[in-house]
Amino acid sequence: MRRLLLFLVIVASAAYGAAGPSTLINNIPNRTTLSLNGSWHYIVDPYETGLNGRFYRNAKPRDKQELIEYDFDKSDMLNVPGDWNTQRKELFFYEGPVWYEKSFSYHKREHTRLFVDFGAANYFTRVYLNGEALGEHEGGFTPFNFEITGKIKEGDNFLVVEVNNARRRDAVPALNTDWWNYGGLTRDVVLVEEPETYIQDYVIQLAKGSGQEISGWVQLTESTSEHQVTLEIPEARIKKTIVTSVNGYAEFHFLANLELWSPAHPKLYDVVLSSGADKVHDSIGFRTIETRGTQILLNGKPIFLRGISLHAEAPIRGGRAFSQQDAETLLGWAHELGCNFVRLTHYPHAENMTRLADRMGLLVWSEIPVYWDIDWENPATLQNAKSQLHDMIARDHNRASIILWSLSNETPVKPERTIFLRELANTARQLDSTRLITSALNHVDETAPDTRTLSDPLGEYLDVLGLNEYLGWYWGRPEDADRMQWKTAWDKPLIMSEFGGSAPYGRHGGADVRWTEEYQASIYQHHIEMLKKIPSLAGLSPWVLMDFHSPRRLLSGVQDYYNRKGVISNLGQHKQAFYVLQKYYREIEAAK
Ligand code: GCB
Numbered sequence: 299m300r301r302l303l304l305f306l307v308i309v310a311s312a313a314y315g316a317a318g319p320s321t322l323i324n325n326i327p328n329r330t331t332l333s334l335n336g337s338w339h340y341i342v343d344p345y346e347t348g349l350n351g352r353f354y355r356n357a358k359p360r361d362k363q364e365l366i367e368y369d370f371d372k373s374d375m376l377n378v379p380g381d382w383n384t385q386r387k388e389l390f391f392y393e394g395p396v397w398y399e400k401s402f403s404y405h406k407r408e409h410t411r412l413f414v415d416f417g418a419a420n421y422f423t424r425v426y427l428n429g430e431a432l433g434e435h436e437g438g439f440t441p442f443n444f445e446i447t448g449k450i451k452e453g454d455n456f457l458v459v460e461v462n463n464a465r466r467r468d469a470v471p472a473l474n475t476d477w478w479n480y481g482g483l484t485r486d487v488v489l490v491e492e493p494e495t496y497i498q499d500y501v502i503q504l505a506k507g508s509g510q511e512i513s514g515w516v517q518l519t520e521s522t523s524e525h526q527v528t529l530e531i532p533e534a535r536i537k538k539t540i541v542t543s544v545n546g547y548a549e550f551h552f553l554a555n556l557e558l559w560s561p562a563h564p565k566l567y568d569v570v571l572s573s574g575a576d577k578v579h580d581s582i583g584f585r586t587i588e589t590r591g592t593q594i595l596l597n598g599k600p601i602f603l604r605g606i607s608l609h610a611e612a613p614i615r616g617g618r619a620f621s622q623q624d625a626e627t628l629l630g631w632a633h634e635l636g637c638n639f640v641r642l643t644h645y646p647h648a649e650n651m652t653r654l655a656d657r658m659g660l661l662v663w664s665e666i667p668v669y670w671d672i673d674w675e676n677p678a679t680l681q682n683a684k685s686q687l688h689d690m691i692a693r694d695h696n697r698a699s700i701i702l703w704s705l706s707n708e709t710p711v712k713p714e715r716t717i718f719l720r721e722l723a724n725t726a727r728q729l730d731s732t733r734l735i736t737s738a739l740n741h742v743d744e745t746a747p748d749t750r751t752l753s754d755p756l757g758e759y760l761d762v763l764g765l766n767e768y769l770g771w772y773w774g775r776p777e778d779a780d781r782m783q784w785k786t787a788w789d790k791p792l793i794m795s796e797f798g799g800s801a802p803y804g805r806h807g808g809a810d811v812r813w814t815e816e817y818q819a820s821i822y823q824h825h826i827e828m829l830k831k832i833p834s835l836a837g838l839s840p841w842v843l844m845d846f847h848s849p850r851r852l853l854s855g856v857q858d859y860y861n862r863k864g865v866i867s868n869l870g871q872h873k874q875a876f877y878v879l880q881k882y883y884r885e886i887e888a889a890k
Contacts, residue, residue, distance in 0.1 A: 322441055322692045323490055324499040326415055327649065328579050331488040332404075334414070334457070337375040338483070339399040340382070341368055346395045346462075353397045354426035354458040370399035370458075378487055379417065381480035384617030391849075393479055395462040404489070406452050409575070411492045411519075414457065415443040417485025417648065420618075421469065424460040436682055437470065438463070439610075439645035439667065440689035443490065459483065468676050470683045471667040476861060477609055477644065478847035480618040485648055493575035495521050495546075501695050502529070502569055504584045505551065506732045509597060512536075512554045512584070518546035518573060527573040534567060542573075558597045559583030559698040561638040564659030566698075583656055583698030587734060589761050592834035594734070594791050596661070596701070603661060603837020604883045605639035606632050606865070607796060610647045611846040613870055625650045629658055631843060631866055635876065636883030641795060641839035644669050644707050646690040655699035662697070663736065663764075663795075663839065665704035666690055668722070674714040683718070684725050691729045703733055708740040708766055709756075716755050723759040738764035738795040745785065748778075753787035762836065763788065764795035769828075770821040771799040776809070779824035784832050791836035797825050798841040801875070802856055803867035813856050818863075819874035826882045840879065844868055 323329065341348065348354075351367060359366050376382055382389045382396055389396075404412075414425070420438030424431070428451060432444040463481030465473045498517050505513035516527050527540045527548065534556055542548040557565045566581040585597050593600040610619040613627045625648065632640050640660050642651060645667040655662045666686045673679040687705070694700055705722045709715050719737065726735050737760055742750040750767070757763055763786055770776035776799075786792055799821040800813060807814035822840070829835055845864035851857035860868065865876040 321443070322499065322689060323413065323415065323443060323492070323496075324692065324696070325578055325580050326417075326441070326488065326490065327653070330491045331415075332491075334400055334402060334487040334489060335378050336400075338378050339370040339373045340376045341370065341373050341397045342389065342392065343395045343397055343460075344392075348395065348397050348460065354424075354431070354460070355429045356399055356456050356458055370397075373399075376482065378483045379485045379620040380482060381420070381484050381618045382482040383478065383480050384615070393481065394464050395460055396481065398459040398461065398483060399456060400487075401454065401456045403453055404450055404455055406450065407491065409494055411445065411447045411494060411496070412450050413443045413445050413490040413492070415441060415488050415490050416483065417441050417487070417620075419459070419461050419483050419485075420463050420479070420481050422462045422464075426458040428455055429458075437686045437689070438484075439647075440686050441485075441649075441693055442689070468673045468679050470672060470679060470686060471644075471669040472672040474671070475644070475667075475669055476848050476850050477611075478849060484618045485620050492519075495519055495525065495574055496576040497527070497571050497573055497578055498546075499692065500571060502580075502582055503696065503732055504556075504586050507586055507588055509558060509586060510553050510555070511551060513549075513551045515547065515549045516540060516542065516571065516573075518542055521546045525573055527571060530570040530572075531567050532570070554584075556584045559585040559656075559659075560597060561659040561661060564657060564698075566656060580696060581653075581656065582696050585698050587701040587732070589734060589791055591789050592791050592836065594701075594762065594836045601638070601661075602886060603639035603793060603839070604637050604886055605641055605661075605663075605793075605837055605839035606635055606637050606843045606879075607641040607643050607839045607841050608632070608843035609643060609846045610645070610651070611844060611868070613844060613868065616847065616868060619651075620648055622650050622654075625654045627870075628843065629654050629660060632660060633658060635843075635865070635880050636887060639663070639837060639839065640843075641665070641704075643842075646686075646693070649693060652694050652697045652699055656697050660699055661701050662699040663702040663704055663793075664690060664694065664700050665707065665738075668706035668709065668719070670708055671710055674712070674718045680718055680721060683722060687722055687725055688729060691726065695730055701733055702736045702762060703730065704764065705735065705737045707738040709737070711741045711754050711756075719756055720759045734761040736760055736762040736764050736793070738766050740766040742767070742784075748781040749783045749785060751785040751787065752792070757786065757788050757790070761790065763790050763792045765792060766796035766841070767794070768797060768799075770797075770824065776817070776820040776824045779821075779828040782828055784828075786834060790834070792832065792834045793836055794829060794832075794838040794840075796839070796841040797821070798863045798865075798875075800857070800862040801873060802862050803845075803869070803871040803873050805856070813862075815874045819878050822875045822878040826878070840865070
């Protein structure tokens, strides 16, 4: 029976095939946009009355008799971008549908196509313009858009958006996560104006393993004839003319003499693409990333990843991070810690994070929310995960900072899960052959006393192994690390992608007293000595930069709905563990 099921999964997933071409418009921050951020009316709709009640019509009674049981104009306002949970006390725990409405004015322009673009909305979204359905989107952390060229009216228009963050067994993530399920229009909403034929997407990166060859492609929107595209990198005196085929696509390869991007020298070039009436600028860095045995090579040289994991949780303010200030604070702290690497967990973070990482010279691990157990045998779940993977890569495939695409976090070791993730690994490699594929694993075997071996079969399909382990917190004592040895079944680089322990800032006691800063610091101290002895270790990203809200952390007076494993509190206070890790990172840097 099990074999039959597996067979059916494989057949079903083959029928779904690889993720289709992106309809995303790459590089939204440098396009011509009009912001729809700001105050939106909202109606909380726990029984989803609004769908039958056709709230999307934004109707008003036409006479004294007409029954209409909603009124956006009289409803309260929420700020966009922003989750609803932290904007209204009564919505803190809310999971379900909320209807948003925004009226706006637009002046139509000739020969211009118009799109409405959402940076992210958690989790399931239906969008309507002037009462007409535009479409729906699933997935809480990736961008999506709808073309509204023929639908926008001269003058007054309105958008109605239903966002539903109800958790579902078949969703990605599924029912259980250790982070807050912030709902709403959590990133920017913009109108994007483009010429009739425009540059939809492009990849401009170094060819795998080559410091001198630029290799990439450009995709214009549908076209019936060949088009010329000019690619310029003025500072490197590069100007190339590329001719697309009738489907708007062209690949290119050429030699270039470039200063390579690295954490020590995060050099970005102004890259200009133009075709017909369209012209787009981007800031792109050029670097190579590969593995050799157990080493990670950046620009051909081994690099040790001095990292930290972090959630997209806003410092001080709380809630889902979205602003430039949020990004600067979070990555500023990573920099202060001495990091050259950040693990952006457990879903794609806002684009301002990866763009800032490019500028700051921080290497990035970017992940999709395939987290713990999900509905592995459901073809729709696989398709959903593939779409999220596709859109994560499509948004960020020109970011030099990103070196690792992560498929999953702490998934159970069973055949249906390995088949699912192997399929995602194949998809990721088809979409981007230049970056490394990883996953955070957490199942190890006790192969000898005080020896743990990672042999999860998923390791075979990864370039880099991530391992989450909580020695000293969920099992054993901090000092057990002194004797512990770690092995893996593959000749591949290993990143200790999580370890740590909880301590509210300012809670003190002996190093043997749980929930104290001293205990947390002691975990870090013992771990660091342990990690130094792992020959295949290529880096670490302890758990976690900053305390974050979690519905699973209920201990009153200590957790209060926060996961307190941050080395910094949610109010920005640095705990002792921060300084232990900082000291280690400084030593590594000094020894180079
Ligand atoms: C983990 C998870 C992470 C949790 C963390 C914890 O292994 O990957 O999402 O928040 O442990 O604090 O338990």
